[in-house]
Amino acid sequence: MPDERASGAGRLLTGMAWSALLVALWLWGRDVTEVPMAVSPTTGDVAAAGRPGHALPPAHDPLPPARPGALTITTAxxxxxxxxxxxxxxxxxxxxPFTRPGAVAWYQGGPAPGSPGAAVLVGHLDTDRAPAVFSALGDLGPGEKIGVxxxxxxxxxxxxxxxxxxxxxxxxxxxAYGPRRPDRAELRLITCGGNYDRERRSYSANIVVSAYLTDTTAPFATTDIRKA
Structure with a gap:
């Protein structure tokens, strides 16, 4: 009985945490604002529709939790x-912050990239002076690789x-952000998209890249994410 109660409490906590994450993401998707660069405030809605026809590899088993350090997308x-x-x-x-337009934020209240569930990384599309880290996010297509x-x-x-x-x-x-399969490690990359409303100082949409774990390099060991 004690084990069953603990298991039930764990499931309840997981459910509550996921509900809180969805609310936070909904707010982020609706309320986040960007200041478009002066020369080209447009976004990549058409490119973000995806490129069908790619044979995608099988999923890799999820990894133990570990804090992410850097994001690499060579094609972008x-x-x-x-x-x-x-x-x-x-x-x-x-x-x-806009003072670090080249950085990406990981929502640490959710899964870590590579561990079970959908890890969330957010970044700016642009600033009032230049493109930001996710300016080319909408140009990605199925089959392209992301390294963390x-x-x-x-x-x-x-x-x-x-x-x-x-x-x-x-x-x-x-x-948009919920895990598609419970047995996979998934990743969401999110930035602003659509049209820019200068009066409201916000974009009309969000670009969401969905990816899943397919490989890992170097030996890994179980790491307490709270101490990493």
């Missing part, structure tokens, strides 16, 4: 440090499954 020329972030006072996922270095010395390699645009007036956090 992205090499960025990953910072652990929580929620803002308004309850939204906190992105990196981890505190345990491993690199988790993800394969893009699809790229989509979610308008903020019809935003569905569970559909």
């Amino acid at each position: 020329n992205i090499r960025a440090p990953i910072e652990p972030h929580g929620l803002t006072r308004q309850g939204a996922v906190e992105p990196p 270095t981890r505190a345990d010395g491993s690199t988790a390699e993800f394969t893009v499954e699809d790229v989509a645009v979610f308008t903020k007036d019809r935003f569905d956090a569970a559909k």
